Amino acid sequence: ETGVTQSPTHLIKTRGQQVTLRCSSQSGHNTVSWYQQALGQGPQFIFQYYREEENGRGNFPPRFSGLQFPNYSSELNVNALELDDSALYLCASSPGQGGADTQYFGPGTRLTVL
């Protein structure tokens, strides 16, 4: 177990709705990264937060946004859901000061958009 938790486990939404996914990092891990994994693909980097500031962003539109809180929790928000947003959403925490340090993944949230 990595000590990283995510909620909910599964979620079903309809196109156009908004969704919030949550993650709790390991205690002491100040960096959290979010990834999207479509079926049959590797995880794709969405963004990274370090000490509540966005540290880097992948090739995702602005309707993907995030927050990180002082208590090692974080959120991924997706507005105006599209069918292609159906995927496994993974958060990963790391002990480093931002950067591509060793990242430990949570169990993921499976999002289905109908």
Next chain:
Amino acid sequence: QKEVEQNSGPLSVPEGAIASLNCTYSDRGSQSFFWYRQYSGKSPELIMSIYSNGDKEDGRFTAQLNKASQYVSLLIRDSQPSDSATYLCASDHSGYALNFGKGTSLLVTP
């Protein structure tokens, strides 16, 4: 777009054999490389990290890195049916992200 390439497989090996998984990357600036194992329906689990050219061994696993050839590999000795999974290769990208390949599916047959 900097890429990490893996053969999607499936790679089938008999129980007890050595499984060899390969990965190439295009970003010459990458410094850190990782192998993750992912069982179906589960999240990626870190197996090995490697940062320097050469071999790094951890139990039945050996990671190999050749920066000149931009090549990373993972050897699994004495393969077990429980090793059957998708193996993801990742490199660091832009100093903060992990850039993943699509993964290689490994099947270890009894």
